Amino acid sequence: MKPTMLLLAAAGMLCPAIAANPAQGDAAKVQQIATQVCAACHGADGNSLLPATPNLAGQYPEYLTSQLLSFKTGARKNAVMSGIAATLTPDDMKNLGAYYGEQPPKLGTATNPELVALGEKIYRGGVAATAVPACAACHTPDGAGIPPLFPRLAGQHAEYVLAQLKAFSSGERADDNSKMMRAIAVKLSDKEMQAVGQYISGLH
Numbered sequence: 001m002k003p004t005m006l007l008l009a010a011a012g013m014l015c016p017a018i019a020a021n022p023a024q025g026d027a028a029k030v031q032q033i034a035t036q037v038c039a040a041c042h043g044a045d046g047n048s049l050l051p052a053t054p055n056l057a058g059q060y061p062e063y064l065t066s067q068l069l070s071f072k073t074g075a076r077k078n079a080v081m082s083g084i085a086a087t088l089t090p091d092d093m094k095n096l097g098a099y100y101g102e103q104p105p106k107l108g109t110a111t112n113p114e115l116v117a118l119g120e121k122i123y124r125g126g127v128a129a130t131a132v133p134a135c136a137a138c139h140t141p142d143g144a145g146i147p148p149l150f151p152r153l154a155g156q157h158a159e160y161v162l163a164q165l166k167a168f169s170s171g172e173r174a175d176d177n178s179k180m181m182r183a184i185a186v187k188l189s190d191k192e193m194q195a196v197g198q199y200i201s202g203l204h
Contacts, residue, residue, distance in 0.1 A: 025061060025091070025098030033092060034099050037084060046103040051159035058105035061097035062148030068093040070175035077172065108155035110202030115191075119199025122192055130187040135196065138180075143203040149177060154203045161197035169193075 035044060038056075042048045046057030056064060070076035071085035072093075088096070110116045124141065126134040135153075139145050143154030153161070167173035168185035185193070 025065070025094035025096070027095060027099035027102050030092060030095040030099050033088075033096065038096070041080075042100075046100040047106045048157065051157045052163065053157070054160045055105060055108075055156055056100040057103035059097075059100055059152050060145065060147040061094070061101035063097075063145075063151045064100055065093045065097035066148070066176060068096065076175035105152070105155055107204045108157070108201045110158070110198045112194075112198050115195040115198040116202065117195075118192070119195035119197070122188075122196050123199050123203075127187070127192065132184055132187050132192075135200075143200060153200045156200050158194070158197035158201040161200050162193050165193040165196065 041050060041053045042056050046055060046059075048055050067076065068081075068085050068088060069090075071078060071081040072088065074082065085093075110119075122132065123135040126132045126137075138150040139153045140150075143152065143156075145152040164173065165185045165188060168178060168181045169188065171182060174182070188196070
């Protein structure tokens with residue numbers, strides 16, 4: 001079976017289990033947390049001005065909730081986020097997911113045309129020589145993703161994408177559902193990771 005088909009098959013097995021317990025939150029209940037705690041890094045509307053900090057606007061609520069839970073349990077490591085998540089209740093996490101899911105994402109712009117060209121090839125067609133599947137197979141051609149398992153990537157900061165690919169490759173990021181990404185990222189060179197990040201940053 002081809003790598004792309006394997007990924008889609010795995011998604012088919014995982015998605016029903018996640019969809020059976022959706023994160024249904026109330027955005028209005030976390031306005032204070034979002035503006036007084038999260039906004040400093042992620043922006044008031046979830047569109048971060050910091051290249052190393054992810055945009056949250058327009059992300060799937062279920063995915064955001066799952067990542068907050070991973071920070072809270074320690075499955076995903078980040079000193080700042082782990083400290084913040086430790087103070088959040090399960091309802092807070094669901095509500096924050098709902099809040100940022102409602103925010104309109106802003107379009108990003110790639111800055112390196114040479115890397116963008118390579119990144120587009122990998123994103124849309126994968127790397128046959130190393131059996132890397134196309135990113136579009138799970139994250140869709142326009143980067144919208146497939147809820148709730150595969151997050152939205154379009155317009156995400158290139159620096160943040162690169163950092164996460166490196167974290168997957170090294171095994172540093174080992175939160176729920178990351179096994180697939182670790183198996184992919186470990187096959188990418190540094191230049192290929194940079195190229196994918198550049199392409200994603202301007203994708204919309």
